[in-house]
Amino acid sequence: MNRALWTSIAAIGTAQALKISARVRAKEHWAWRDLFRTGGMPSSHSAGAVSLATYIGLKKGSSSISFALASLLSLVVMYDAMGIRRHAGLIAMEVNLLEETVVKLTEQHPPHVHQQRGEDLEERLGHLPKEVLGGALLGVLIGCLGYATESGRTGRFENGFKFIRKSLTGLV
Template sequence: MGELLSNQVLWTAVLASVVAQLLKLFIYYWVERRWEWERLAETGGMPSSHSATVAALATGVGITEGVGSAFFAIAVVLAIIVMYDATGIRRAAGLHAERLNDLFEEFRAVFAHGPRPEPLKELLGHTYLEVAVGAVLGILFAFLSFTLV
């Protein structure tokens, strides 16, 4: 258990994710001028916490194991897959959910007694900017973490 608690690479990645999620809350407040606590648990938005997590993980592995190591290669490939998925499949699923929700609203307007399905979650993926900001945040966070400790 002591090894797990002292794993700096792991905790750097976890804390980068937490910081990114907290930033979402404050960015939303700055833009909308209201708190929306649900932002702490959402998967989409600025910045991408998934990107921050895997970028911090890959950077931490690169710092501790070297950029020529197999561990670094694995971490970088994982990071690329996660970030690609965030801007691709998850983003497309969010856009589909948005359009389906619009269709349900139109259907309700025409048929007052129609079905009332629960709205689909729309904020699933990320724009390229959200992923890039998350990745930069993760990299900077890892360098800070390993520099200060």
């Protein structure tokens, strides 16, 4: 069993479950497609990538090539979530608004015809910085849990927290 992979999948699943519970509380209904939606708190992409980096860092050490690759992947994923994907969502909002405006204009001027799209574009594609941070923190927690529970060794949390403290000290 690839423990790193399953730890990452668990982080993604946990983040999606947290998003669904928040949507249920807000809307009071749930749909299966919510399980695969992007955007919202916490970022499942960030949670998955950071849990992988955390697990590898604890397992192989912070100076390993594997940890460096997983960390770089995490940074790219988080940057993409806050940047490109978020801006794509903002563009989708503008396109949807433009569609509404064109429909109203063609209704006011009957000789002009506009074929309306069936559905609006999905607007919630990316994340706010706090949603990415929430996913990253969840990823660290689940990465530590995955490492600590490996092969039934539950006393490994101390190493995980030492690793986190050491990593944060190096950043400050």
